[in-house]
Amino acid sequence: MRTAPHPTFLAATLAVAASALLPPTPAPAATSARLGAAGDDRASDVIVDIDGNPFVLGTFTGSVDFDPGPGLAVRTSVGAGADLFLAAFSPTGSLLWLFTMPGEGDAEIQTTGLCFSSNGSEIYLTGALRGTARPSSDPGAAPLTSAAAAGGFSGFLIKVDPSGVAAPGGAPGLDWARLLGGTGEVIPRDVRCKVFGEPIVVGQFRGAAAFHQGAESPVTLNSTAGSHDGFIVKFTRFGGPYPDAIAVGGPGEDSIESLAYQGQGDQIHVVGAFDGTVDFDPSRAAERTFTAAGSGSDAFVATYTGADLAFRRAAPITCTGAAVARAIHYNNIGSATPEFWVGGDFEGTLQSGAMPAVTIPGGHAGCFVSRTTATPDGLGYHGDPLVMHTPGEATLTSLYADRSFSIAAGGSWSGAGQFGAGAGSPDRERLLAEGRDGFVWMADPDGHIAARRIGGAGDDELACLAAPARNTVPNPTTGTETFAVGTFHSELAMPGGGDVLSSLGGSDAFLVSGYLWPIPELRIELTAARDAVTLSYRAFRNHDYRLLESPDLAVWSPKAEWTRAAGTATLTVPFATVPGGRMCYRIEPLLP
Secondary structure: OEOOOOOEEEEOOOOOOEEEEOOOOOOOOOEEEEEOOOOOOEEEEEEEOOOOOEEEEEEEOOEEEOOOOOOOOEEEOOOOOOEEEEEEEOOOOOEEEEEEEOEEEEEEEEEEEEEEOOOOOOEEEEEEEEEEEOOOOOOOOOOEEOOOHHHOOEEEEEEEEHHHOOOOOEOOEEEEEEEEEOOOEEEEEEEEEOOOOOEEEEEEEEOEEEEOOOOOOOEEEEOOOOOOEEEEEEEOOOOOEOOOOEEEOOOOOOEEEEEEEEOOOOEEEEEEEEOOEEEOOOOOOOOOEEEOOOOOOEEEEEEEEOOOOOEEEEEEEEEOOEEEEEEEEEOOOOOOOOEEEEEEEEEOEEEEOOEEEEEOOOOOEEEEEEEEEEEOOEEEEEEEEEEEEEOOOEEEEEEEEOOOOOEEEEEEEEEEEEEEOOOOOOOEEEEEEEEEEEEEEEEOOOOOEEEEEEEOOOOOEEEEEEOOOOOOOOEOOOEOOEEEEEEEOOEEEOOOOOOOEEOOOOOEEEEEEEOOOOOOOEEEEEEEOOOEEEEEEEEOOOEEEEEEEEOOOOOOEEEEEEEEOOEEEEEEEEOOOOOOOOOEEEEEEEEO
């Protein structure tokens, strides 16, 4: 076992009450990699396979070396705009392979979503395109050319096959690429796979959006009143759309931001935002209509069947200001009751169903995360929502939960952020941003929280968090290894120490990994009487502690060991008379 390197000393000769905080045992320093050069480079998504290899999706301009090690893997963007990249790395940061898609001329490419098939052998990525891009270096391969009206974006869905990569730094094969939209504008937001590798794409669209494969008859969706609506479209493993695509929207601006697929029961859970009045059952069989409560948008959670996209349930997350749900994570633990986490950001007062109302002070912006259970008629909530607020701006972009029911959320904020764990929890952490910074915000099932800043002097954004795909219970001390990607300017400081990255100009993409969870702490109240010392403490998680004593701070002898679950308890230690009338006690967490 190892113990804290900076223990708390308790002098038994004190005659008044005092308090102390046991400094946490440091987690291993975070590791990092810069992906960028003199141009503007961005990372938008990351996924991690069962072996701990992270895959990073983003865009780059100019000449960029994608090998963080001593080797070189330089790619140069083709047109005046940014090119797409998908890079695979080993757990130690070595480049495994690299896929790029160049744009022609002043083409504009955005990347939005990335996922594995269920067996991990196929990779799907999504984004939006204005202009022309070439997903394959084969001269005979057809390019992707946007046909969206009025300068809008067309979406794309690409399937990459990495099985043929022969050497580190090589390029994987392109299985197929599909343009989404026709003359309508389509902006995909997320992609996930069904059990047999069939991708599901969600996002928002405007106008008459066509989804088709080659000469086949297209699947067409029409938005309402010229505004953006949300969409769900399923594809086969060969790139053809299923005909049961649906649109969700009304006369206002609506979008579907993220989805989670539940294999047990074949259900698709989606989150997003709606403005005005929207019927979430496009078939009109159930007429599940909601109207936004405030002057802006409300967030929502909705569920559809995977087989035919039939409506199952929906619930609004209402807000007096504006709210949007941007992330959802389904806990695949084998429970018969669907359970997932929902996160987003809002202004004003937020409430839905049994969830306690949460109010952000006037003019501030906040983020929320809530543990949720799907029921036949809506949603149920577990405990108070986790809340972070700031006098500046705050955006939540990503979250995941591990098998210990601990939750990690990431995003960006400006100003003095206060990170909490619900209205009933005393735990709060405060972080000050330099301009705009990224954050990782963590909480365990008991409501203990920790927040970490990822940023520096410039404006920085955290785009996505991910954990290894292996389905194991995390280490109780360090938690789950967390991977984060995003964009930074100037410099990027790592949580928990480590090297500071410096930008090479413009904006650079980053990949950070580390154990960023809360570390066990012990809050102590000391009361010294004539013949005893009473310690009242509050332990984090379920950890063992050891009491040692020393008359001169030089030689420490074990006094007692005890186990306490998270909560408050007391321990009375007999006072020992030694020369000089002094005895010191030390509390140490016993860590594996």
